Amino acid sequence: MDALSTAQNAANSTSRGATSGSNNANSLNPPTKSAAGSLAADFNNFLTLLTTQLKAQDPLSPVESTQFVEQLASFSSVEQQIQTNTKLDAIASALGQGDLNSIAQWVGKTVETRADQIRFSGEPISFSAPNSSVYDSVTAAIKNVEGNVVGRIDLEKNDATHSWRGEDGNGGRVLNGDYTIELEYRRDGDVVQSAVASQNGLVEEARLTADGWRLKLSDGGLVSVANVTAILPNQMTVGK
Structure with missing residues (x-):
């Protein structure tokens, strides 16, 4: 050996x-x-x-x-x-x-997020609509998950933030659920540009998920931190 x-x-x-x-x-x-x-x-x-x-x-x-x-x-x-x-x-x-x-510092603050869908749960939803002197008017078209327009709101041109309270096109209220707010920019009566509105929401809590950090907003929806485009003063949550 x-x-x-x-x-x-x-x-x-x-x-x-x-x-x-x-x-x-x-x-x-x-x-x-x-x-x-x-x-x-x-x-x-x-x-x-x-x-x-x-x-x-x-x-x-x-x-x-x-x-x-x-x-x-x-x-x-x-x-x-x-x-x-x-x-x-x-x-x-x-x-x-x-x-x-x-x-954690975002909790209790209002954030602006990119959101293809916004959840309506009975409370007014605040959203942003960038304005420009190039357009004559801006209309917010409210669409359900099937893509059908259930209501329209004429927006004040000089206001950056607005509010949708769940009203439909017939004077009633829509059911709770997910909706899309599509902005229609018009010039001489014609729609020359469309864009999905950014949602404004009060952050109630932050959660770490398998897909990264998510913010729970006051309407119950969860948004990715990556989709946050701005942090706003809380008084801007109330729109026109």
Whole structure:
């Protein structure tokens, strides 16, 4: 049996003895394994193997020193990788906490968001309509999920924010649900440009989902933080 095999057998015997004692102690208190703890155990085993290998080598045919260097280099590389991953996890955690601290400041404020659909739940919905001197008038067409127009609102040209209270085209109120507010910009009576209105809503809470941060607005809808285009003074939530 060569020196390396003898060393490995001795190390395995030592490892089994240590494991047996550890299992007896851990039967009452199971340990929580981590990358760092596993690394420390592996390093101890590595030192045991290395020491035993040195003791068991044939004096007339010693193990090449380059083999020890290669083993040390391999272990050092793994150790550095685990430490790097640990530091990256710490950085990611810090960045996530920074996002939470930043987004938490939005709670209680009014935000303007891009929204293809706006949820009507009985309360007035505030939305934005950029104005321009190029157009004569602006109309908000309210569409249901089927794309049918259920009402229209003539908007004041000089106002940037407006409100829809759920009225339909017949003087009644629409049912609660999802709607789209499409802006129709007119010149000389003709629609020359259309755009979906931006929704204004009061942020009640922030939630971290699998798709990222979502803001729950006062109407119950959830919007992505990525769709927030502006943070407005709270008094701007009431439109015309």
